[in-house]
Amino acid sequence: MTARDKDRSPARARELDEPGQAGNDAAERMARAGLTRVLEPGDPRSGQWLRRLGPVALFQRLRGEGPSLPGATAGRMAGLRSRARDARPELDLAAARRAGARFVCPGDSEWPAQLDDLGDARPLGLWVRGTPSLRFWALRSVALVGARACTDYGAHAAGLFGAGLAEQGWVVVSGGAYGIDGAAHRAALGAGGATVAVLACGVDSPYPRGHTQLIARIAEQGLVVSELPPGDHPTPSRFVRRNRVIAALTRGTVVVEAAHRSGALSTARAPPCVWGVPSWESQAR
Structure with a gap:
């Protein structure tokens, strides 16, 4: 295995998120699915929040009344919190299954590790049909x-x-x-x-x-x-x-x-x- 391959391993993919969180556990998968309903794809600022807090904590903060996120204006926080409270990741996952699709997260065996090269613009996950x-x-x-x-x-x-x-x-x-x-x-x-x-x-x-x-x-x-x-x-x-x-x-x-x-x-x-x-x-x- 080359050094580049090691950088693209599932373990490396998990290191890009909050330390100690499994890359494919149920709580993280649910949080990532929910965040795809809240955050716009490819936004580096959102990627920074995700890297610092991890998907579970980020989703919980957006659904609660905690402090604002770094760099987010009051208007943006209000919009994010509104979308987060409306998000129903369990329904999205069920809809995906009905359509013959699945949700693939960083750290899953199916995750293309080269996507990790996008850094903070890396997808939260991919819906795959x-x-x-x-x-x-x-x-x-x-x-x-x-x-x-x-x-x-x-x-x-x-x-x-x-x-x-x-x-x-x-x-x-x-x-x-x-x-x-x-x-x-x-x-x-x-x-x-x-x-x-x-x-x-x-x-x-x-x-x-x-x-x-x-x-x-x-x-x-x-x-x-x-x-x-x-x-x-x-x-x-x-x-x-x-x-x-x-x-x-x-x-x-x-x-x-x-x-x-x-x-x-x-x-x-x-x-x-x-x-x-x-x-x-x-x-x-």
């Missing part, structure tokens, strides 16, 4: 991302990449969106390969609605993953923050086609990445 092991699939995975309003050439290139990677035994990871994402997922499925959709909404509430059947097919043959609890809806910021999970989860990122100010480019900012064809070049061809 589908039967394969997320950790195992992530070991040999590539992200294919790009513009929603892609060109025909871009969609064709995404299909070639998706099918080629799938045929070589790589797992194709994307965001389930229109355009490049959908072309990559369909190509991987069509080649009889493996694919993972990382959503910015609950795994039981596919978005976009036009991809409901595609995402259902991915859940049957692959995996659908999200930081958001069942029934939760996407927001613009959640799409952007979702991209860090796609990048951290995979061995590399291919930006197939994107405008210079495309949100897809944020996925490639976490190396390693492989650049595809920018939209202006594909249109010129």
